Amino acid sequence: MLDKIVKRSQGYQPKQTLFTISDKFSTLYVVRSGSFKTTISASNGREQVTGFYFPGEFIGLEALHMPSYQSTAVALEASSVCALPYKKVQALGESMPRLQSQLLTRLSKELAGDKTFMLLLGKKTSEEKLATYLLSLSKRFEHRGFSAKEFSLTMSRSDIANHLGLAVETISRVFTKFQENGLIVIDGKTITLANINKIQALCG
Amino acid sequence: MLDKIVKRSQGYQPKQTLFTISDKFSTLYVVRSGSFKTTISASNGREQVTGFYFPGEFIGLEALHMPSYQSTAVALEASSVCALPYKKVQALGESMPRLQSQLLTRLSKELAGDKTFMLLLGKKTSEEKLATYLLSLSKRFEHRGFSAKEFSLTMSRSDIANHLGLAVETISRVFTKFQENGLIVIDGKTITLANINKIQALCG
DNA sequence: TTTTTACATTGACATAGATCAAGTGAAAGC
DNA sequence: GCTTTCACTTGATCTATGTCAATGTAAAAA
Known part of the structure; x- marks a missing residue:
């Protein structure tokens, strides 16, 4: 369905910016390969990682419908995206309610996810936060046909820490503890969820 | 525009539930008068207040596009809403792209607001949190034609505390401190922002 | 009016997690 | 191949905010 408006964009290198919070909004992106993080920053320079994005997202x-982007998006590794010029999306949407509907679905799902994330940020302990985060990654990968047990943490420890408040x-200490308790095995960027049930139980 | 599908609903009493997280999703609501909070809860019973809603929101x-609601909505005071049965919204949306567009706008704004709120939850101190919250309420009221300086805190202290993590x-202590420093004046549920600039400066 | 109950404030103390500091390992640059 | 740099880990200490406890206050019930 989207084939008509997709403009294949070039790839992005690690740390390369997709868009910045001050850029004029014009294009939606769908991750094709690799991964991205989005951040917003406070006036005093402090930054919050608001999300990570994987293929299909x-x-x-x-x-x-905003004049400019509301966050900054940066590639975490060598990545590529599909660019959807929003004018075209909108024009096509006029005659294809299905397309708008798709967007509504995506938006409401992200909104629901963010509300759930508020619960994590506001109420959970460090162990609960990390357990919840790992499980959420696992589910997202599984949903897209990848392994739920073993995957690569493409974001740095400090990105994870920042995201989880x-x-x-x-983060380092909790990773170590989880590993000592046999919940996970870490080898550099690769993590294996050795006991998903126990991790589940830790989510609070 | 929405007149055709609005079903005026009866009023709600304080603490009365608009919908629960397990209810089948069928209806969007727009606050007509009063105010509401939404909450989600973790398996262990802990709860997070995910938002407050005022007239027009x-x-x-x-x-x-979810099978059921993703949160629980409760009235904070005597309130009333417009009910928008979503089937009708959708049917009408097919012939009125403008309507879907409206929804997209609302959704993306709430999403942007939630991302900003993540920054608050993840990175701000208690004083910054409360200052930011008060200013955000002030702006929302001003936007709808009410006073930016004096308004009623219809939610309890514990709702505020919970929402801000x-x-x-x-919350009590920070309110007291703000009052001692002449930033605000509190009289029960009514708050007056006596020095908006200073509050602004405290937001971080 | 009096009593009850829920909400709010204040103080004393405890603690989860931050910060500071040092050290390790591995990738990037020369 | 060496060295610089960056990401990560681990330990020691500090602090913002939570928890516990007591008291105050105002609305609702009786």
């Missing part, structure tokens, strides 16, 4: 939805050191 | 957007006692 939309980036930029929160900027729909913790310090890097805390 | 949509409740339930995160459940669009803090303990009630902390």
Whole structure:
């Protein structure tokens, strides 16, 4: 369905910016390969990682009908995207309610996910946060046909820490603890969920 | 535009439920008068207040195209809503792209707001959190033609605390401190922002 | 009016997680 | 191949905020 408006975009290198919070909004992106993070920052420079995006996921939805993007998106590894110029999406949407409907679905799902994430940020302990995060990654990969047990953490420890509202050191310690308790096995960027049930139980 | 599908619903009493997380999704709501909060809960019973809703604002957007609601909505005071049966919204949307467009706008704005709120939950101190919250309420009221300086806190201290990821006692202490420093004046549920600039400066 | 109950404030103390500091390992640049 | 740099880990200490406890206050019930 989207084939008509997709403009294949070039690839992105690690740390390369897809868009910045001050850029004029024009294009929605769908990750084709690799991964991205989005961030927003406070006036004093502090930054919050608001999300990670993997193949098949939309980036930029929160900027729909806004003059400019509402966050900054950066590639975590060598990645590529499909670019959907929003004018075309909108024009096509006029005659294809299905397309708008698709967008609504994506938006409401991301919104629901963010509400759930508020619960994590507001109420969970460091262990619950990390357990929840790992399980959420696992489910997303499984949903797209990849292994739910073993995957690559393409984001840095400090990105994870920031996203979960913790310090890097805390993430390190909890990873170590989880490993000592046989919940996970870590080998560099690769993580194996050795006991998903126990991780599940830790989510709170 | 929406007149055709609005079904005026009866009013709601304080603490009365608009919908529960397990209810089948069928209806979008727009607050007509009063105010509501939405919450989600973790398996262990902990709860997070995910948002407050005032006249003109949509409740339930995160459940669009989902089988059931994704949160629980409760009235904070005597309130009333417009009910928009979503089937009708959708049917009408097929012939009125403008309507779908409206929904997209609302959704993306709420999404953008939630991302900003993540920054608050993840990175701000208790004082920054409360200052940011008060200013955000102020702006929302101003936007709808009410006073930006003086308004009623219809939600309890513990709702505020929960929403901001803090303990009630902390909220109490920060309110007291803000009052001692001449930033605000509190009289029961009514709050007056006595020095908006200083509050602004505290937001981080 | 009096009593009850829920909400709010204040103080004393405890702790989860931050910060500071040091060290390790591995990738990138020269 | 060496060295610089960056990401990660681990330990020691500090602190913002939570928890516990007591008291105050105002609305609802009786």
